[in-house]
Amino acid sequence: NAGVTQTPKFRVLKTGQSMTLLCAQDMNHEYMYWYRQDPGMGLRLIHYSVGEGTTAKGEVPDGYNVSRLKKQNFLLGLESAAPSQTSVYFCASSYLAGSSTDTQYFGPGTRLTVL
Amino acid sequence: QQPVQSPQAVILREGEDAVINCSSSKALYSVHWYRQKHGEAPVFLMILLKGGEQKGHDKISASFNEKKQQSSLYLTASQLSYSGTYFCGTPRGGGNDYKLSFGAGTTVTVRA
DSSP states (O other): OOOEEEEOSEEEEOTTOOEEEEEEESSOOSEEEEEEEETTTEEEEEEEESSTTOOEEOSSOTTOEEEOSSTTEEEEEESSOOGGGOEEEEEEEESSTTSTTOOOEEOOOEEEEEO | OOOEEEOSEEEEETTOOEEEEEEOSSOOSEEEEEEEOTTSOOEEEEEEETTOOOEEETTEEEEEETTTTEEEEEEOSOOGGGOEEEEEEEEEEETTEEEEEEOOOEEEEEEO
16 A cells, blocks of 8 residues: 655745645545645644545635545645745545544655745 | 644653643643654654543653643653654544644654
C-alpha cells in the first residue's frame, strides 16, 4: 500500500496563477483533510471531506476550493495564488473520524512558494 | 479553538526527561498526539481517551486530566530519535462533522 500520496512535491507559482494539488489514498478511508503548515502555527485545517461527493470548510478556507469526485482522491485548488499562500500543504485521511480510535494518516506534503 | 501547547521548544541531552503539555478551553473527551520529524509528515503516536488509562509508545507516555482539560506527554530517558515537533490534536465537531484542531507544536531537540 502506498498510503497517502501527494502531487506535486514542490511548486513555485507567480501571484495570480492557479494550480491544483492532488491527494490520493489507497486505504479506502472515508474522511480526507487538507492542512497548511506555517512556522509557529502548527497544522491548520483548510477543507475536509466526510465522504465521496462531500466537502466542508475548515479553519482557513478562503482562497481555496476542493473537490472529492472519487473516494480515493481529494483535490485542493488555488484559483488565484497569493504570496500569503506560501506554505507546506499536507493531506490526511482517516477511516472512521469520530471513532475513539481514529487515526489520521498524512501524506508527504507539498511545498508551495508563491512569488 | 486551537489547543495551547507548552513549552514551545525544549532542548535535552540523551537520557534526560521532558514533559509537554496540551491545554484546551473546552471540555475534552480525547486528545491525539502526533510527532513530525524535520522535513517529514506528521505521524500518529497515541490517543488518550476520557476515562482511559495512560498510554505509552516506547518510553513516551501520556496522561489525560479531564478536570483540568489537559494532556501531558512524557519523554522518558530521551533518545536522539525523539527529536521532532510534537503536536496535540483535540476533536471539534461531532458525528459526521468530525475534525481535529492541532496545537502550534513543541519542538524537541535531543543532543548527544
